[in-house]
Structures are given as C-alpha cells and as structure tokens.
Amino acid sequence: MELLILPLVIALLSYLIPAKGVKYFGLVASLVILALTIGHLLQFNVESYVAILNPKKELPFGLTFKLGYDSLSFILVLLVNSVIPLILLSNFNKELASNKSFTALVFFMQVGLNGVFLAQDGMLFYIFWEITLIPIFLILYWFGQQNNNKVLLKFFIYTLLGSLAMLLSIVVIGITARSYDYETLAIFGAIIPAKTACWISCGFLLAFAIKIPLFPFHTWQPSTYTTAPMAGTMLLSALMLKMALYGMIKWMIPLGFTGIESIKWLVISLGLIGVVYGAVIAIKQNDIKTLFAYASISHVGLIAAAIMIYSTTVLEVAIIQMINHSIVAIGLFLAADILESRTNTRDLYALGGIAKLAPNFGFWFATITFVSISVPFTAGFFGEFLLIKELFEAHWFAGFSAATTLVFGAVYMLRAYQLSMFGAPKLATFEDLKWNEILVFAVLLTAAILLGLFPQFVIDFVKPSIIKIQELTTYDLK
Amino acid sequence: MDALIIIFITALIGLFVGMMKKPNLTLVISVLGLSVAFVVMSYYGKYSSLFNNFDGLKFDTYHWLFAELVIGLSLLITISGFQYFKNEIEHTADYYGLLYFSVCGALVLIGSTNFFMFFLGVEILSIPVYVLVGIKKSNLLSSEASIKYFFTGSFATAILLFGIALVYGATGTFDFSELQTLFDANSPMAIVGILFIFAALLFKIGAVPFHFWSPDVYEGSPNPVTAHMGTVVKVAGLTSIVTLFGHTFSAATDIVVPLFYVTTIGSLFMGYLSALKQTNFRRLIAYSGISNTGFAMLTLFSGNFISLWIFLLGYTAATLGLLTISQVLEKSNSDEIVNWKGIGYKNPFLGVVLLVFFLSLAGIPPLTGFFAKMILLINTYENHPIMVYLTLITSIIGAFLYIRFILNAFAKESNAEQIRIHPLNIFVLSVCTLVVFFSWIIILYV
Numbered sequence: 001m002e003l004l005i006l007p008l009v010i011a012l013l014s015y016l017i018p019a020k021g022v023k024y025f026g027l028v029a030s031l032v033i034l035a036l037t038i039g040h041l042l043q044f045n046v047e048s049y050v051a052i053l054n055p056k057k058e059l060p061f062g063l064t065f066k067l068g069y070d071s072l073s074f075i076l077v078l079l080v081n082s083v084i085p086l087i088l089l090s091n092f093n094k095e096l097a098s099n100k101s102f103t104a105l106v107f108f109m110q111v112g113l114n115g116v117f118l119a120q121d122g123m124l125f126y127i128f129w130e131i132t133l134i135p136i137f138l139i140l141y142w143f144g145q146q147n148n149n150k151v152l153l154k155f156f157i158y159t160l161l162g163s164l165a166m167l168l169s170i171v172v173i174g175i176t177a178r179s180y181d182y183e184t185l186a187i188f189g190a191i192i193p194a195k196t197a198c199w200i201s202c203g204f205l206l207a208f209a210i211k212i213p214l215f216p217f218h219t220w221q222p223s224t225y226t227t228a229p230m231a232g233t234m235l236l237s238a239l240m241l242k243m244a245l246y247g248m249i250k251w252m253i254p255l256g257f258t259g260i261e262s263i264k265w266l267v268i269s270l271g272l273i274g275v276v277y278g279a280v281i282a283i284k285q286n287d288i289k290t291l292f293a294y295a296s297i298s299h300v301g302l303i304a305a306a307i308m309i310y311s312t313t314v315l316e317v318a319i320i321q322m323i324n325h326s327i328v329a330i331g332l333f334l335a336a337d338i339l340e341s342r343t344n345t346r347d348l349y350a351l352g353g354i355a356k357l358a359p360n361f362g363f364w365f366a367t368i369t370f371v372s373i374s375v376p377f378t379a380g381f382f383g384e385f386l387l388i389k390e391l392f393e394a395h396w397f398a399g400f401s402a403a404t405t406l407v408f409g410a411v412y413m414l415r416a417y418q419l420s421m422f423g424a425p426k427l428a429t430f431e432d433l434k435w436n437e438i439l440v441f442a443v444l445l446t447a448a449i450l451l452g453l454f455p456q457f458v459i460d461f462v463k464p465s466i467i468k469i470q471e472l473t474t475y476d477l478k
Numbered sequence: 479m480d481a482l483i484i485i486f487i488t489a490l491i492g493l494f495v496g497m498m499k500k501p502n503l504t505l506v507i508s509v510l511g512l513s514v515a516f517v518v519m520s521y522y523g524k525y526s527s528l529f530n531n532f533d534g535l536k537f538d539t540y541h542w543l544f545a546e547l548v549i550g551l552s553l554l555i556t557i558s559g560f561q562y563f564k565n566e567i568e569h570t571a572d573y574y575g576l577l578y579f580s581v582c583g584a585l586v587l588i589g590s591t592n593f594f595m596f597f598l599g600v601e602i603l604s605i606p607v608y609v610l611v612g613i614k615k616s617n618l619l620s621s622e623a624s625i626k627y628f629f630t631g632s633f634a635t636a637i638l639l640f641g642i643a644l645v646y647g648a649t650g651t652f653d654f655s656e657l658q659t660l661f662d663a664n665s666p667m668a669i670v671g672i673l674f675i676f677a678a679l680l681f682k683i684g685a686v687p688f689h690f691w692s693p694d695v696y697e698g699s700p701n702p703v704t705a706h707m708g709t710v711v712k713v714a715g716l717t718s719i720v721t722l723f724g725h726t727f728s729a730a731t732d733i734v735v736p737l738f739y740v741t742t743i744g745s746l747f748m749g750y751l752s753a754l755k756q757t758n759f760r761r762l763i764a765y766s767g768i769s770n771t772g773f774a775m776l777t778l779f780s781g782n783f784i785s786l787w788i789f790l791l792g793y794t795a796a797t798l799g800l801l802t803i804s805q806v807l808e809k810s811n812s813d814e815i816v817n818w819k820g821i822g823y824k825n826p827f828l829g830v831v832l833l834v835f836f837l838s839l840a841g842i843p844p845l846t847g848f849f850a851k852m853i854l855l856i857n858t859y860e861n862h863p864i865m866v867y868l869t870l871i872t873s874i875i876g877a878f879l880y881i882r883f884i885l886n887a888f889a890k891e892s893n894a895e896q897i898r899i900h901p902l903n904i905f906v907l908s909v910c911t912l913v914v915f916f917s918w919i920i921i922l923y924v
Contacts, residue, residue, distance in 0.1 A: 059922055061856050123852070127843040134842060141888065149885045153878070160877050164870045167852075171866070175859055 001052050001067070003040070003077065003114050006033055011107035015100050023088075023097035026106070030085040033110070037081040046071045047464045052118060062179040066120040070465035075319060075458065076117040076246055080239055083326055084110050086443060087234045090334045092436040094341075096143055096229060108135040109235055116243050122170040122180040125251065129207075130163055132240060139232045140224065148227040151220075158220045162207035169203030172196070173255055182250075186472040189255040194262070201256025201263055208252060211244035212300050214267070215274040225293040226346070230337035233289070237296050237329040242322050245300070248307050249315055250469065257473040264308050268394075271305025272401040274298065279408030283415065286348045288339060291416055292332045295372070298409070299325055302402055306387040314390045315466045316459045321383035323451060323458070324371075328380070331368030331444045334437065335361075339420060342431055348416060353425030358432040362421050364441035369417045371448045373410045379451035479529045481519040481549065482585050484511060489578030496571025501564045504574055505556070511578075512553045519546055535589040540783035544588045544717045547787065551709045551794055552581045558802040558906040559702025566700075569613050576606035576613075577706060584714035593642045593652040596718065600638060600682065603714055604631055607707060611699040623698025630691050634681035641674025654726045661729045672727050676737065679722070683715035684764075685771045686744030693752075696764035697813070701805040704760055708767050708801065709794040716774050716786065724781025738778045743868055745772030750875040757815050759804055762883075763797060766839065769876060770797075776854045776869065779862050785853040791917050792846035796835040799910035803828055803835075806899050815883070820892030822884070827899070831907045832887055836880040838914045841873055849918035 010029040017025045044050065053067040069077060084106065091097045112135065115128030133156070141152055174180045176196075177188040189197065210217045225233045253260055278298030285291035303321050306314050338361065339354070340346050355362030374380030384406065392399025433441075451458065488511025495504045522537055522545075537545050556577070563573045583602025590596040608631060612624025646652060648668035649660045662668060677688065684692035696704050723734060749769025756762040770793045777786040804813075806828070811817050822829025838847035851873070859866045899907075 057922075061853065061921075063922075127848075130843045130848070134837065141885065146890065149889075152885065153881060156881050157874060157878050161874055164873060167855075168866065168870060171852075171855055171859055175856065 002036060003033070003052070003081075003118065004067075004111055006036065007107040007110040007114065011104040011111070014103040014107065017100070019098050019100060022100050022103050023092060026097070026103040027085065027088050027092065029107070030081075030088050030110075034081045034085055037078055041074070041078065044071075044074060046461055049465075050074075062174060062177070062181075063123055064121045064179060064181040065124055066181060067115075067118045067124070068120050069118055070468065072246075072250065072319070072462050072465040072469070073117045075323075075462055076242060077114055079242065079323055079326060080110065080113045080117065083234075083238050083330065086330055086440055087231050087238075089436050090234070090330070090337075090440045091231050093434050094230075096231065099143070102139065102143055102231070105135040105139050106231065106235070109139075109239075113239055113243065117246060120182040122174055122182070122185055122251075122255075124180075125247075126163070126167050126170055129166070129243065129247075132243070133159055133163070136232065136235055136240065139235070140228045143229040144232060145227040151223045151227050155220045155224045158210055158217075162210035162217075165203040166207035169200045169255070172203075173200050183472060186254040186257075186469070189257045190473050192258060194258045197256040197259030198262050199259070201252055201259050204247065204252035204256065205263065205267065208244040208247050208304075209267075209270070212241055212304055213297065214270045214301065214304060215277060215297075216270070218274070218278075218297050221297065222290045222293040225296075225333075226287065226289045230333060233333045234330050237293075237333065238326040241296075241300060242326065245303055245307065245318070245322055248304065249318070249466075253307075253310055254469055254473045260308075260310075267308045268305040268391075268398055271301040271303075271308075272391075272398060274301025275305070275405050276401055276408070279405060279412060282412040283408065285412075287346045288336045288348055288351075288416060288420065289333070289346050291348075291412060292329075292336055295332070295409070295412060296325075296329060298405055299328070302384065302387055302405055305398070305402065306391055309390055309394050310470075311390065312463070312466055312470065314387065316462055317383055317386040317390070319462050320379055320451060320455050320458050321387060324379035324383050324448065327444050327448050327451075328368065328372045331441060332372060334440060335365045335368060338433070338437065343427060348419040351420040351426065352423040353421070354427070354430050355421040356425055357427065357430035360433045360438065361430070364433065364438065364445075365417065365421065367445050368441065369413050371445065373413045374406065377452045378448045379455065380448070382452055382455045479527055479532060479535055481515040481522070481545070482535070482582055482589075483528075484515040484518060485549070485578050485585070486582050488512065488515070489575050489582070492578060493571050493575030496574050499567055499570065501560070501567065501570050504570060505560050508556050508574055508578070509553065512549060512556065516546065516549045516553065519549055534591060534595040535586065536591050537589045540787070541588050541717065541721070543783075543787050544713060544790075545585055547791060547794070548581060548584045548588065548710050548713055551713070551798065552577065552706070554798055554906050554909060555702055555705050555709070557902050558705065558798070558805065560902055561900050562700060562702055562805060562808075566614070572613060573610065573702070576610050577702075580604075580606040580610070580706065581710060584710050587714045588717050590718070591654050593646070593654075597639065597642060599714070599718075600635065600678075603711060604635065604682070607703070607711065610703045610706070611695055613703065614700055617698075619698040620700070621698075623695045627691055627695045630681065634678045634688070637674050638678030641671045641676075641678065644668065644671030644674065647671070654721070658726050658728065661727055663730045663733060669730065669733055672723075672730055672734065673737075676719075676723065676734065679715060679719045680741060683712055683719065683771050684768055685741055685775060686748045686768065687741070689745070689748065689768045692768060693756075693761040693764040696760045696767075697758055701760075701801055701808065704763070705798050705801040708763065708797045712767065712771065712774075713790050713794060716771070716777075716790065717783075719775075720777050720781065720783065720786055723778055724783075728781070735779070738775065739862075739865070742772050742775045742778070742865065745769060745775065746869060746872040747772075747875075750872055750879060753879050754875070758813055759815050759818065760801075760813060762815065762879075763800060763804075766876070766879070767797065769872060770839070772872070773851065773854060773869065776858050776865060779865065780857040782857050785850070785857055788846065788918070788921060789850035789854060791920075792838055792850045792914060795910045795913040795917070796838045796847065799831060799835045799907055799914070802903055802906050802910070803832055806897060806903050809897075815886065818883075818887045820887070820889045820894030821897075822887040823890055823892070824894040824896050825899075827904070827907075828897070829888060831911050833884060834911050834914055836884050840877040840880040842877075844915075844918070846914050846916075846918045849921055853921060 112132035587599030753765035838845035
C-alpha cells in the first residue's frame with residue numbers, strides 16, 4: 001500500500017517545501033520510493049502473488065478493489081519507480097526542477113502508474129489508467145510550449161475516447177461475470193461467446209492502440225512529444241506507453257480470449273505497418289524530437305505486434321524489450337533536450353560538429369544511439385532478434401517486415417547522430433554535459449548492458465506469472 | 479415534517495430581519511435555522527414527530543437522502559449568496575424569504591406521497607423562483623427572464639394539473655401507493671394523463687424538448703438564484719420524476735420507455751452540442767445542466783434512487799462550485815467566457831477548484847462525477863445497452879467542452895487580475911471540492 005500512499009504524501013508535501021529545496025526533496029523522495037520497491041523485491045518470491053489490498057467486505061456492483069502484484073506487475077512497478085528518479089535527475093539542473101507543482105505532478109503521476117500495474121480489479125485498472133491522464137495533461141499544459149492548446153485538446157480527447165471504449169469493455173465483461181476481480185474476469189474471458197469477446201477486445205484495443213500508439217492512431221503523438229517539456233515526453237514514452245503494452249498482455253488478450261483470433265492479424269499488421277511507416281518517416285525528419293517520436297512508433301509497433309502471438313517466450317522477451325524501450329526513450333529525449341535547450345533549435349541541419357565542442361556529450365549520445373540500434377551486448381539486440389524470430393515463425397512476411405527495423409533503425413539513428421555531432425562546427429560554443437546528465441546516461445548504459453548480458457534474470461522473473469495468465473485463459477469452468 | 483416547519487419559520491424570520499436591513503444577522507439566523515433543520519431531518523423517523531398521523535409527507539430511506547441533499551445545498555447557497563445580496567441591500571429580505579419558501583416546496587415535492595401534496599410542492603417550489611429570477615427589477619435581462627419563466631412555467635403547471643386530473647379520473651385515487659396497483663396501462667385517459675405529467679416535469683427539470691427557457695433564465699437571474707435553480711430545483715424535480723415514472727407508474731413502462739429514450743438522448747446531445755458554441759458562462763452552465771439532466775434521467779430506466787442521488791450529489795456540488803466562482807469573479811464581468819482567460823493561472827486556488835469541478839463534470843476518476851456515471855452505466859447496460867453507447871459519446875463531447883474551458887482559464891499570458899475571495903466563498907468552494915473528491919466513498923456502503 002505504501003507504494004501508492006507514499007508518492008501521494010510526497011506530492012502533497014512538495015507544496016510545503018521551500019522552492020529552493022524542492023528539487024533535492026523530490027530526488028531524495030523518489031530514491032526512497034525506489035529503495036522501498038527494492039525492499040519489496042528482496043522479500044518477493046517470484047512464484048507468489050502478494051496482496052496489497054484485499055477488502056473482505058462485499059462491495060456493490062461486483063467491485064473488489066483488489067490491489068496486489070505478481071512478478072509481471074512487479075517488474076513494471078520496479079520500472080516505474082526506477083525511471084522516476086532518472087527523470088527527476090535529468091531535469092535537475094533546469095529551472096523546472098525547482099517548481100513545486102511540477103514535482104508534485106510527477107509524484108501524482110507515480111501514484112497513477114503504480115496503481116495501473118498493481119490493480120487486480122478491472123474497474124480499479126480503469127480508474128488508475130485515467131488518473132494518470134490528469135497529471136500528464138497538466139505537466140504538458142503548464143510546462144510545455146506556449147500556445148499548444150490545440151495539441152493538448154487533441155491529446156486529451158483522443159486518449160479519453162480510447163479510455164471510454166475500454167470502460168465500456170470492462171463494464172460489459174464485468175456485468176457478465178458479476179465481478180471485476182481479475183481472475184474471475186480472465187476465466188470468463190475464456191468462455192464468453194466469440195463475438196462478444198471480439199468486441200470486448202476491440203474496446204481494449206482502441207484504448208491501447210491510442211496510447212501505444214499503433215499506426216492509424218498515432219497522429220497525436222509527434223506533436224505532443226515536441227511541444228511537451230522533456231520530463232513530459234519521458235513520462236509519456238518511457239512509462240505511459242508501457243501501461244498500454246502491459247494492458248495488452250494482462251487485460252486485453254485474457255479478457256477477450258475467445259475473440260482474439262479474429263483481431264490477431266489486424267493488430268500484427270498495424271504494428272508492422274507502424275514499424276515500417278515510423279522508420280521511413282523518421283529517416284526523412286529534420287526535427288530531432290519528431291524523429292525520435294517516429295522512432296518510438298517504429299519500436300513499439302514491433303513489441304505490440306509480437307505480443308499478439310502470445311506465446312510464453314514472446315511475452316517474456318516483450319517485457320525485456322519494454323524495459324529497453326524505456327531506457328532508449330529516456331536517453332534519446334534527454335539528448336534531444338540537451339541539443340534543443342543549448343542551441344535553441346531542433347533542426348538537424350542547423351547543428352553539426354558538436355562532438356568536437358562537447359566530447360563528453362558526443363560519447364554518451366553515441367552510446368545511447370548504439371543502445372537504440374540494438375548492437376550486440378545491449379538489451380535491444382537480444383529483445384529485437386527474439387521478437388523478429390517469433391514473428392518469422394508466425395508468418396515469414398511478418399518476420400521480414402519486422403526485420404526492416406534493424407536496417408531502418410540504424411539509418412535514422414546514425415543519420416541523426418552524424419548530422420548533429422560530426423562535420424564542421426556550426427556553433428561557436430556548446431556547453432558540455434553536467435554531472436547529472438552524465439549520471440543519467442551512465443545509469444542507462446549500465447542498465448542496457450546488464451540487461452543485454454543477463455536477460456535470463458528478467459525472463460526467469462516474469463515467467464511464473466506469464467504462465468499463470470496463460471493458464472487462466474485456458475481455464476475450464478466445468 | 480418538523481424540518482419543513484423549521485425552514486418555514488426561518489424563512490419568516492429571515493424576511494422580517496432582512497427588512498430591518500441587517501444582512502449579517504439574517505445570515506446567522508438562516509444558517510442556524512437550516513442547520514437545525516438538517517439535524518432534525520437526519521433524525522427523521524427516530525423520534526416521535528409532532529405530526530405523526532399526517533400521511534401526505536413521508537421520507538423513506540431514499541427520499542430522506544434527497545431531502546438532506548436539498549437542505550445541505552440551500553445552506554451552501556445561502557452562504558455563497560451572502561456577499562451578493564449584502565450589496566443589494568434592498569432585496570435581502572425578499573431573497574432570504576423566497577429562497578427558503580422555495581426550499582420548503584422542494585421538501586414537500588420530495589416527500590409527497592399523493593398528488594395533492596405533489597402539486598402543492600411543485601407550486602411552492604416554483605412560484606418563489608419566478609419572483610427570485612426577476613428580483614433585480616432594474617435589470618432588463620432579469621425581468622425578461624422572469625416573465626419568460628413565469629409564463630412558460632405556469633403553462634407547464636396547468637398541463638401538470640390537467641394530467642393529474644386525468645389520472646385521477648381514470649383511477650379514482652391521488653395516492654401514489656394505491657396508484658401503483660390501480661394504474662391501468664390500457665386506459666387511454668390514464669396514459670394521456672401521465673404523458674401530461676411527464677411533459678410538465680420535464681419542463682421543471684429543463685430537459686429536452688422543454689429546455690428552451692433554461693439558458694435564458696440562467697443568464698438573466700442573479701447568481702445565487704441561478705445556483706438555486708441549477709441545484710435545488712433540479713434535485714427536487716428529478717427525484718419526483720424518478721419516483722413517479724420509475725416506481726409509481728411502473729405499469730406503464732412499455733408505453734413510456736420510448737419517450738424516455740427520446741428525451742434522454744435529446745437532452746444528452748442537445749445540451750453539450752449547444753454548449754459548444756456558447757460565449758456566456760451561465761448559458762454554458764445551463765446547457766451543461768441540460769446534458770447532466772439527461773444523465774440523471776438514465777435512472778428512469780432502472781428506477782434506482784441511490785445512483786440518482788450520487789449523481790446529483792456530484793453534479794450539484796460541481797455546479798454550485800462553478801456558479802460560486804462565477805459570482806466571485808462577477809466584478810471582472812465573468813459572464814463572458816473570454817473574461818475567464820488566465821483566471822486559474824493568476825488565482826491558484828480558484829484554478830484548482832475550477833479544475834476539480836470541471837473534471838468531475840467530465841467524469842474523470844477519481845472524482846465523484848466518474849463514479850456516479852459508472853454506476854449509472856452499470857445499472858443501465860443490462861436492459862438498455864444502446865443508451866450506454868450514446869452516453870459515452872456525449873461524455874466525449876462534454877469532456878471536450880470542459881477541457882477547452884480549462885485550457886482557456888489556465889492560459890498563461892494574460893492580464894487577468896488577482897481576486898480577493900471572501901472567506902465565506904472560500905468555505906463554500908472548499909466544501910464543494912471535498913464533496914466532489916470524497917463523496918464517492920459512499921457507494922462502498924450502499
């Protein structure tokens with residue numbers, strides 16, 4: 001329970017701290033939460049399910065308000081709680097870090113994100129899912145670029161549209177099952193008629209496809225990413241997006257299991273179109289933030305497509321790839337923001353030769369670029385290859401289109417790096433990295449390499465709960 | 479019954495003390511009177527009343543909740559309207575007197591067990607409001623609103639009376655519980671009768687197709703009176719319409735359900751779609767009120783009082799809060815939406831409460847608005863899934879409307895002024911915010 005209450009208390013407290021100290025307070029507090037999560041990790045047995053909140057009382061309408069975690073939920077909670085300190089740290093030297101509302105909103109966000117991953121009740125999942133929308137909206141609005149009203153309105157309405165479709169799905173299956181408890185819902189997901197199940201998974205899909213975003217629903221994303229402040233972009237891409245991928249694994253497929261066959265290839269196609277489409281657009285982009293936004297569409301399209309295959313291996317690897325994407329997203333958007341805030345432009349052609357002016361930045365940006373194009377010994381290498389292999393086994397063409405991401409990824413990332421870092425310097429000076437930025441990059445690199453060398457830890461960690469979810473979907477009600 | 483008498487006496491005292499031009503004393507007496515009424519109401523049925531043998535008014539568990547809500551709301555309206563009528567010292571007496579007479583009418587309407595008391599309730603509720611709307615005699619808009627409301631309203635009352643007469647003619651009884659058994663859905667006279675009653679009640683709550691008065695009247699009336707109409711009158715009207723058509727006339731369900739469909743869908747869409755183009759804040763509130771009435775009318779399908787109550791709690795708290803903010807800003811000509819630009823940015827307190835109220839109206843968790851809509855949807859889905867789909871679509875339009883307003887109110891570069899808020903208004907806003915934030919917990923104890 002403290003995983004939810006502590007961030008909430010910290011969010012409220014950060015209004016009481018004097019403006020000078022608020023950034024230290026935020027950083028330390030987020031580290032305390034991380035330490036707490038690690039404390040949970042040490043006591044955690046991967047086979048088990050730990051209940052956080054389990055009301056004994058019968059609640060009306062079949063609500064259960066169950067909170068708890070198994071290994072799948074827990075690894076994402078761990079991801080959230082380790083990414084938040086990194087986000088605060090990368091912001092540390094900016095004016096924004098001393099803003100009370102900003103710090104508070106980040107922690108409100110953490111409440112919602114932890115809640116999404118801890119919820120074991122359909123309605124509670126929806127509630128936390130929606131709660132995350134308000135802080136991110138305010139972060140984008142108050143601390144983003146001026147005059148971004150149209151972008152925000154689009155973002156908000158788009159996301160809300162998806163959420164309401166999901167609410168409808170949850171209500172429909174909840175009324176059938178007379179309970180919103182996760183296990184009951186998943187068991188019912190295996191036995192409801194295929195047609196209903198198909199509609200239910202479509203409702204979920206709309207919500208997740210908008211959040212991920214999958215190909216035709218992605219139009220809100222590049223404009224939102226570019227007008228957002230750095231921390232907002234990081235929260236959106238490194239964490240909120242994971243809610244949707246997690247939702248696909250844990251909620252969408254089990255709850256609409258009998259109907260999933262009919263939308264399986266739809267989602268795979270959309271995901272793979274996203275892979276190619278995002279990459280092709282990214283190659284032609286000159287705006288570095290937009291480029292990274294499209295790169296993100298390309299990367300997550302692969303994960304979403306692979307998840308639909310729903311074999312144990314794919315899901316385990318998808319988790320690794322999700323973590324890897326968080327690492328890459330934070331690194332890239334930090335680099336993009338460093339470029340933008342120090343040169344006041346995002347245009348690649350206006351940059352150049354920065355590696356000479358700022359060798360440290362040149363080095364660390366290169367490392368994150370390599371992590372992003374999945375060179376061996378980084379997490380992406382392992383993840384992407386296994387996902388492509390699984391897609392290839394499903395259909396050769398799927399595997400083929402997915403594999404283009406390796407080539408295209410190298411093209412757009414190296415192009416971005418080359419144009420901004422090499423060549424004759426077009427700028428007089430460029431301030432090199434500060435300590436906090438180096439620290440963030442170093443942590444990211446360490447994580448990526450560790451994950452690349454020892455992916456088996458994560459696989460063994462999530463395996464029991466993935467097998468359990470798959471057992472639920474084949475449950476025989478008798 | 480005792481609470482009703484206490485409020486009536488409070489109204490009389492308020493009237494006379496108000497005439498002596500002592501606004502502070504009037505406020506103290508009113509708050510005291512209403513608080514006593516609130517407490518007495520909360521012990522309803524637990525002590526032997528002075529009028530135990532009177533059958534015309536009975537508050538069962540659910541109606542008791544609505545009565546408490548009405549008294550609580552009028553208490554808040556009194557407090558938030560104090561500032562306004564302190565400046566209009568000429569009208570203090572009429573305002574307090576008429577407002578509480580109208581509240582008495584609302585209680586009678588909610589507690590009525592037969593058509594006689596029911597009609598009495600409707601009249602006592604409405605007539606003071608006709609006067610209150612036109613209380614600013616020198617203001618043309620106000621007078622226009624009053625005339626408009628009075629003529630259409632009295633016409634609706636006549637229709638209501640006609641309907642009651644027809645139902646009486648068909649069944650021979652006024653009593654609701656007897657009507658429930660005696661009502662014959664095959665009798666044309668009875669059907670015409672309940673249609674008339676339905677139409678008149680739709681007018682009172684401002685639902686489509688009888689909603690045209692509400693934007694004009696909301697715009698023209700003084701702010702506290704708008705708050706009264708948007709909350710107390712709506713609560714009383716919706717309670718009575720659900721009592722009658724969800725329960726008393728349940729025999730006629732097959733005949734009236736198509737009407738429910740038309741009016742509910744009409745209200746839902748008409749309200750938000752018209753609101754999109756509004757430039758006047760109180761017209762916007764009126765149209766959003768029409769849509770929210772549509773939401774509340776979903777309970778007609780299930781007849782579930784508790785979901786209606788929670789919805790009304792969330793809706794009235796948010797509306798009252800918004801109208802209080804509008805009143806706080808009155809000096810900066812808050813009626814025009816363009817003048818709200820940057821208000822939330824310059825006045826963080828107002829900004830936060832504005833955000834909370836609008837998000838609750840838009841149905842974003844974890845605010846009461848969301849939980850209320852969730853229960854409505856769960857209750858409606860089983861028998862009328864189509865209503866749920868349409869409701870969700872309107873929710874999106876509504877969210878668009880509210881978010882656009884929030885974006886406007888929080889705009890950064892603007893010359894918005896900083897506003898000193900009267901402590902009483904701060905109190906009202908805080909209470910409304912707390913209600914919107916936490917009252918959903920009640921659903922866990924239903």
